[in-house]
Amino acid sequence: MLTIGRCGIAKQAFQKLAMGVGFFLVVASGPLIGSSLAQEGGAELKNDTAIDFHIPPQPLGSALNAFAVASGWQISASSELTKGTDSAGVVGNYSREQGLHNLLSGTGLTYRMDGQQMVTIERDASSGVVPGMMGAAGAGAAAGAVAAENADGAVMQNPQKPVKVPEIMVKDVKQRDDDTKSYVVEEANAATRTDTPVRDVPQSIQVITRKVLEEQRVFRVPDVLQNIAGVNPNSNPSGIFDSVLVRGFLLSNRNFYRNGLFDGTAGQLGSDTYNMQRIEMLKGPSAVLYGQGDPGGILNIVTRKPMPNPSYAGNVTLGNFNFYRSEIDATGPLNASKTLMYRLDVVGQKANTFIDYVSQDLVGIAPTVTWLMGSRTTLTVEADYLKRWSNNVNGVPAQGSVLPNINGELPRNLYVGLGDFDKNNRTSYRISYDLTHQFNNTWSIRNAYRYSQLEYDQLTASPGTLSVINQRILTRSGSNNASGLAREHHHDMITNLVGHFRIFEMDHTLLTGVEFRQDMVDPWVRTSNSVAPIDLFAPNYSFGLGTVTGTSSFKGDTKNAGLYLQDQIALLPNLKFMGGFRFDYIHQMQNLNWQAGSPQQTSDDTGISPRLGLVYQPIEPVSLYTSWMRGFSANAPGSFNPTGELFKPERSTQYEIGVKTFFLENRVSTTLAWYHLTRENLVTPDPDPARALQGFSVQTGEQRSQGIELDVTASLIAGWNIIASYAYTDAEVTQDNNPALLHKRLANVPYNKATIWSTYHFQEGALKGFGLGGGVYGYTRRNSSIFGPQVNDPGYVRVDTALYYDHDLPQGNWLGAKVLNMAVNLRNLLDQRYIVQSSNSTTAFQFAEPRTILATVGLQF
Known part of the structure; x- marks a missing residue:
């Protein structure tokens, strides 16, 4: 029988709570479960x-x-x-x-x-x-x-x-353990789909470990990514969407991945960090391995997996604006030989926000089972359920936020939606398997599949125009899901074959793979409704949607098949080459108004996406690299071309050079990169005003981003960790059929951004167990939009801080717990009032959250 611990009754009760009762308690009362701060x-x-x-x-x-x-x-x-x-x-x-x-x-x-x-x-x-x-x-x-012996007594x-677990599993276990202890990462799978050291990848890739997530106490992906150079938030912190800009370009729904598989729900739901092990950001076009997507980069979320040793942890976080959150994390073996292991993560949150009527309630559960099927075969089955109850957050007008208003400043808590009538409730379901097998010491294969579903129910009012005369009356328009829940379905399957071999005195790591993907949108019907205007300085939320003014409907289906090949060659011990390409075939079908009998549009596109790179290491800790790569993104068949032809796919091209270093026994990692990135074949409105009014477009746009980025992570001495970044980003419109848009800076992209976050935990003496942390995030001014009147969002500096206390509990305590963790995190310590993002240049400016305090108490078992 497995030994449970010093206090068997308490620990058995906790494990049962994690395995079953925990989820019920989350649903029933919100803040009953807590997050893992445990070292695994x-x-x-x-x-x-x-x-x-x-x-x-x-x-x-x-x-x-x-x-x-x-x-x-x-x-x-x-x-x-x-x-x-x-x-x-x-x-x-x-x-x-x-x-x-x-x-x-x-x-x-x-x-x-x-x-x-x-x-x-x-x-x-x-x-x-x-x-x-x-x-x-x-x-x-x-x-x-007994070993046989020969006539002379020698052992034959x-x-x-x-007699061992698969090497892949052993490396994964070590990586999971490291991610809870250090900010520095030596390997990241997202860049190559192989186990390649970061120093050998000729492309900028940054990783945020579990330790950063826990010490900063962040729950949303955009908040996490602010630690990375060249990444800027592009959504309201109280909203429901995960939206960021990378190297000046938006990370669309096609750029989110989870454990290397496409995740079509992440950007539209708002991922939660409760079950994340690490976050990998691969910068630049990455179509060579991942197919179509926007050029800024690929975001890969790595979820927490089972561990061989029993571990249980939970905590509760309380904060201002009536914030209550709790999590449970439980992991360990399910049999005596530890060939079957589980992990269960559960989260519950009941929270208001600094904006009136806007909530951030959620519940999530993520069970995972890993089966060591043999000495070379591993199977992991994972599921995930996440539901958010929230509202639409559309921002406030420029007058009163970044521009003067004759009535004074707009309050940060102002909501321009429908009050209690407003809703944007979303639910995601995911289930996946990941099967790996090592044929021998040189060849392995991986087959993985995920099905995900997104449901959303929306009823909202969007801002229109602000009265020029009194600057307080804002018109609005409304919409409603007339067909009930809208649903999307996403299937993704990959099969990778990896081989290590030597030819002509050169080591090769060969990757070949195929991917099949399908994204479907169920038919839905949406109504447009009249909505009463709102007085920004005396809002009245007693009115809901008015009469129906129009109806729209949509359905769609996209199928994608990709074939990719990549070879990493050690030309010399200190000179490494990487080359690869991917071929994609994409079939799209969509109907923009099927309810009205409109015909469906279809398109068939193909794309070849190459990548070439070279890494030279003059000394072991230093890697000099250069790379060239291309990406593509198919345009929707519903885009109207006056010639009757379908639009070509967008193309992107990036040149990058840089240097990576790993010093002090790999405790300090830096990446300094210069890049030049262009995005071509953009669809823009037809220059003929009459045809533009009919919805016609032309394909003449081009945008360019170039700059310098520095990322640093360090675990200098025991207890001291640092993550810092700096980026200079020059992103602008370089071609457009509208001359007024030429050389306009892309929206929400500052020229300069610098961040630093550091923590120190005292290792000995009277302060042993205590720790402190702090960070500074600075942005220069940004352009609100390339369209309409030019308005700049002012630059800002935000200061965060944190205090920690970790205490080993005495053996035999009544809870059976090993460690007590406590933390207090303060975000926007100086209560700076600033705009974090804008969707246009008139009525959609998003205030950042004011001073926010979070207090956390946790136990490790």
Whole structure:
């Protein structure tokens, strides 16, 4: 039976809560569950670091398998040696070597280190114990367990058969453990779909680890990404959408990925960090591996996975504006051999915001199971449910926010929607599997699939125009989902084959893969409605939608098949080449007004997307790189062309050079990059006003972004972590059929942005257990929109700070808990009033949140 801990009753109760009751409590009362601040089990950085082993008595083969998962060591043992032999197990805190010594005690076996993490099991000639004679099955298996000896008494070793978990799983366990302890990341899968060190990738990629998420206490992706150079928020912090600009260009719904699979729901729902392990941002066009998308980059969310050692944690966060949030995280093995593991993350949140009538209520649950099917095969099945109850946040007019208003400043809590009538409730469902198999030490295959569904129910009022005379009466228009819930369905499947081999004295890592994707929008009907104007300085929310003024309907289906090939070649030990391309075929169908009998439009597009890169390492810690890559994005078939021809896909091209460094035993990582990125074939309104009024467009637009970016992450000494960035971004319109738009700066992109966040936890002395943190985020002014009157959103500087206290609890306490965590986070400490984003230059300016205080209390078990 698995050992539960010092206080079995309390811990069993907590585990049951995590596995079942927790979700019910979240739904019933909102803030009942808390977030994991726990350090997870698994591979440690140092072999002499103590590990909490939970390996009960069992057959030696399965015990060694469980030990490999817990320690991160690769263990090889002859099947003849382990056959019929039982182990007494190992339970408690031991170093790796002591733990393995205890595991092998009495078996007649010992071990030999073949490296820092490679172990070979062999017979202990001095023990006098014959392997196979241990346990109930010992006598019958003794003959087969003893190694054969020749006439001279020499041992004739049988070929060794590995008794170990898949190497892929061992690396994943170590990575998950590292992500909870450090800001610095050495590998990121998103850039190459292979296990390639960041220093060997000729493209800028930045990773935000779990430790950053927990110490900054952020719950939304745009807030997390502010730590990265060249990434700017493009949504209201109280809204429901995840919208950011990367290198001047919007990250659309086609640029969000989860565990390497396309996630069509993330941008439209607002991802929550409760079950995120890390966030990877690959900058620049990435069609070579991911197909069509906007040119700024690819965002890949890596979710939390099962761990081999039991761990339970929970916390509760309280804040101003009636903010209540709680999470539970539970993980561990489901069987004695630890070949079946689970993880369960649950979140509940009940929260108002600084804007009147706008809430951020949510509930989420994410169960995951990993099955080690054999020594080289791993299967992970994952599900995710997230529901948000919120309102539409459309912003406020320029007069009173960034421009003077004759009536005075607009309050930050002003809401221009429908009050209690307004809603934008959204739900996502995801289920996926991820199957990996290693054929041998050089070839492996991965097949993964996800189905996701998004439901949304909207009733809203959008701002119209502000009265020029009194500057207080704002017209509005309304809309409603007349057909009830609108639904989207997304399917994505990838199959990757990776091989490592050597030709002509050069090492190759070859990736070839296929992807099949389908995105469907169920038929929906939406009405347009009249709405009473609103007085911005004396708002009246007693009126809902008025009479129906129009009806629209839509349905669509997009199918995508992609084939990609990539080779990473070590031309010399310090000179590495990367080359690849992808071919995509895309079929689109949409009907812009099917209810009215309009015909459906279809299009078929193809695209070839290459990438070439070179990395030179004059010394091991320094990588100089350069790359060229292209991307594409198919235009919708519903775009009207006066010639009757379909529009060509948008194309993007990027040139990038840079330097990456890893110093102080990889505790300090920096990336300095210069890039030149163009986006071509943009569809713009027809220059003929008469045809433009009919909805016709022409394909003549071009936009260009270029700049310099610096990203730094560091774990300098024990307890001290830093993440910092700087970006200079020059993004503008370079071609357009409207001369007035030429050289206009792209919206919401500052020339300069600089950020720094640092934390320090005292390791000894009277302050041991205490910690403090703080950060500064600075943006220069931005253009609100390239259209309409030119209005600049002023620059701003925001200061955040935090205090921490972590305390080891005494053994045998009534809760059975190991660690108490407490934290207080203050965002916008100086209560700066500023605009964080604008959707146009007249009526859609979004205030940033004022001073916000969050207090968190958590327990680790």
